Amino acid sequence: MSWMIAPLAVAVISIGAMVLAGRSMARQIAAQATTEESRMLVSTTTMIKRLEGLLGTGDLSEWEKSFVRSLVDVQKAGKVTQLTGAQVEKLDELYGRHFA
Incomplete structure (x- = not known):
């Protein structure tokens, strides 16, 4: 046992x-x-709008500011759905770094 x-x-x-x-x-x-x-x-449009709010700060590099401005132009043209995979990944990365 x-x-x-x-x-x-x-x-x-x-x-x-x-x-x-x-x-x-x-x-x-x-x-x-x-x-x-x-x-x-969080929608792509919301991410772009929130990142746009960082343009007047020192939180973004010059390249990132340029990138965000280009995203704002795309958004205003109503072509957010035409972003490339690389653009969406970079957008997600920037958003995650500043707002996650």
């Missing part, structure tokens, strides 16, 4: 460790999803 206790104890400990690891992973995934969702809920 005592020979069954050791494997049973190992099984219980293993299951407990898996449960704790699973809970930790679930928390990490939930936190990441919340962050990504909150960023995804």
Whole structure:
């Protein structure tokens, strides 16, 4: 009978460790999803408008100011949907750096 206790104890400990690891992973995934969702809920137009507000500050480099101005022009022309993948990635990066 005592020979069954050791494997049973190992099984219980293993299951407990898996449960704790699973809970930790679930928390990490939930936190990441919340962050990504909150960023995804902000429209491209809103991101551009908020970044436009930084143009009068020293928070953006000259290149970034030029980039944001070009995005503002695109937005005013109603062509936000025509941004390239690289432009959207840079927009997302800038927005995340300043407003996330």
